[in-house]
Amino acid sequence: MPPAPNLPCACHSGIKYKRCCRMAHRGMRVETPEALMRSRYSAFALGLASYVMDSTHPEGPSHEGDSSAWERSILEFSRETAFTGLEILDASEEGExxxxxFRATLRQGAKDVSFTERSRFLRHEGRWLYHSGVLS
Ligand SMILES: [Zn+2]
Incomplete structure (x- = not known):
């Protein structure tokens, strides 16, 4: 079911979904790596597996050749996880x-599975894609 356009966006921006990540999820080009990061977080939260896969760099370590297995694992993660917070700590870009x-606050049942990550994004054919991340 598509998320309600007037509800606050699942990336916790405080903005309505229709004015936030929905544009990216509908295929509009994301201007900044931070916006892409947000739209990927909300795509995980909403179970938009194809968006997560399409915004992953084909040469990144989390890109999987078997797209149906990859899709299943994204959907499973999405179902099992409550996406309760996102805080952008720092963003910078230089060239491509x-x-x-960011700090992602996540919960699986009673378990806190929050993490802090520094993600790397690369511009690929004119658009930003997630390449890889290092937990910190
Ligand atoms: Zn958003």
Missing amino acids: EASVS
């Missing part, structure tokens, strides 16, 4: 490369 540090 960018990095975004």
Whole structure:
């Protein structure tokens, strides 16, 4: 079911979904790596597996050749996880490369599975894609 356009966006921006990540999820080009990061977080939260896969760099370590297995694992993660918070700590870009540090607050049942990551984004054929991330 598509998310309600007038509800606050699942990336916790405080903005309505229709004015936030929905544009990216509908295929509009994302201007900044930070916006891409947000739209990937909300795509995980909403179970938009194809968006997660399409915004992953084909040469990145999390890109999987078997797209149906990859899709299943994204959907499973999405179903099992409550996406309760996102905080962008730092974002910078230089040329065709960018990095975004963030704190994702996540819960699986009673378990806190939050993490802090520094993600690397690369511009690929004119659009930003997630390449890889390092936990910190
Ligand atoms: Zn959003």
